[in-house]
Amino acid sequence: MPGEFDIINKYFRFSGQDKSVLMGVGDDAAVLALSHSLPGEKNSGGRLVVATDTLLEGVHFPAGMPAEHVASRSLLVNVSDFAAMGVRPRWFTIALALPDANEDWLARFSSRMGALCEELTLSLVGGDTVKGPLSISLTLMGEADGQVLSRAAAKPGDELWVTNSLGRGGAALKLLDSEKQSGASPGNISAVEKEQLLQHFYAPDCLLDLGVGLSGVAHAAIDISDGLLADAGHIASQSGVAIDIEWDALPVNTIAKKLGNPDEVRRWVLTHGDDYQLLFTASAGKRPEVEALAREADVACTCIGKVREGGGVKLHGIKSPLEEAAGFQHFS
Numbered sequence: 001m002p003g004e005f006d007i008i009n010k011y012f013r014f015s016g017q018d019k020s021v022l023m024g025v026g027d028d029a030a031v032l033a034l035s036h037s038l039p040g041e042k043n044s045g046g047r048l049v050v051a052t053d054t055l056l057e058g059v060h061f062p063a064g065m066p067a068e069h070v071a072s073r074s075l076l077v078n079v080s081d082f083a084a085m086g087v088r089p090r091w092f093t094i095a096l097a098l099p100d101a102n103e104d105w106l107a108r109f110s111s112r113m114g115a116l117c118e119e120l121t122l123s124l125v126g127g128d129t130v131k132g133p134l135s136i137s138l139t140l141m142g143e144a145d146g147q148v149l150s151r152a153a154a155k156p157g158d159e160l161w162v163t164n165s166l167g168r169g170g171a172a173l174k175l176l177d178s179e180k181q182s183g184a185s186p187g188n189i190s191a192v193e194k195e196q197l198l199q200h201f202y203a204p205d206c207l208l209d210l211g212v213g214l215s216g217v218a219h220a221a222i223d224i225s226d227g228l229l230a231d232a233g234h235i236a237s238q239s240g241v242a243i244d245i246e247w248d249a250l251p252v253n254t255i256a257k258k259l260g261n262p263d264e265v266r267r268w269v270l271t272h273g274d275d276y277q278l279l280f281t282a283s284a285g286k287r288p289e290v291e292a293l294a295r296e297a298d299v300a301c302t303c304i305g306k307v308r309e310g311g312g313v314k315l316h317g318i319k320s321p322l323e324e325a326a327g328f329q330h331f332s
């Protein structure tokens with residue numbers, strides 16, 4: 001069966017695109033050139049940035065997850081794509097399929113989403129509401145006013161950086177699964193640590209300030225949704241470069257390390273995805289600027305590798321069986 005990316009490449013790369021499509025299928029968001037700006041204002045040739053992401057109950061979050069967490073996860077996962085473009089989202093539409101009109105659920109979903117929109121200055125401007133298995137599909141839009149960070153802009157000699165820590169997405173899912181199966185959580189982490197892991201699943205880190213700061217400083221960026229190796233692979237293939245990653249340099253989340261056995265932790269860090277951290281490249285000379293932006297945004301940034309001429313992603317310091325490199329794909 002074809003994987004998610006085979007399907008996109010085979011069936012959804014229509015030819016004959018308008019020249020206004022500056023970046024189309026294949027990046028974290030599309031960038032579209034507008035020929036007119038606000039009435040009465042000089043035409044500034046604005047660029048609209050658009051991205052869509054869908055979350056399905058039972059696939060992207062466990063069945064029965066509280067409504068407020070469904071709201072924060074669906075919004076922040078979408079915001080993550082904008083952080084990876086270095087652009088602030090301003091408007092969005094929401095296509096909602098609901099199994100029933102449960103007003104208690106809707107009130108909690110709406111109140112959490114409304115609060116986040118206020119924090120992020122995001123306006124809900126439309127959508128669609130239908131009856132069906134719970135699914136939340138958001139389309140975020142924003143305006144690029146500087147350099148957009150693409151997956152295709154890494155250059156040989158760049159350093160590869162990752163934000164915060166890796167492994168929380170996989171660890172949180174293990175926690176949720178074991179609670180579902182046995183009603184108990186694994187005993188080797190404290191209640192506070194457990195809560196921290198779950199919070200990251202419910203509300204992934206918002207890295208917008210850092211992402212926007214990186215535009216003009218970094219070259220390429222992507223958010224880690226499919227897994228570190230797979231997402232580094234997207235940068236490598238779309239930039240036409242090779243990427244070397246040092247296992248020993250990876251910021252493995254300390255709670256995940258306690259929760260999983262070494263094989264699980266390795267899988268969570270390298271291939272699980274769901275971490276929604278930024279993976280970006282910047283020339284070595286920009287290191288002081290990257291470090292200053294990280295301090296300003298209060299986000300840890302760790303240099304985990306290098307970009308060189310060639311192709312593919314190579315992991316050093318640990319064996320990486322080939323099957324691990326694929327990352328998460330729907331249908332495969």
Ligand code: ADP
Nearest residue numbers: 008012024025026027028029052053081225226
């Ligand atoms: P992300 O992991 O950043 O959400 P995806 O892996 O979902 O991105 O998608 C990869 C690229 O393919 C993106 O540029 C996305 O817009 C595009 N894409 C996904 N599905 C379709 C589709 N059915 N038609 C056109 N483009 C698609």
Ligand code: MG
Nearest residue numbers: 028081223225
């Ligand atoms: Mg993305």
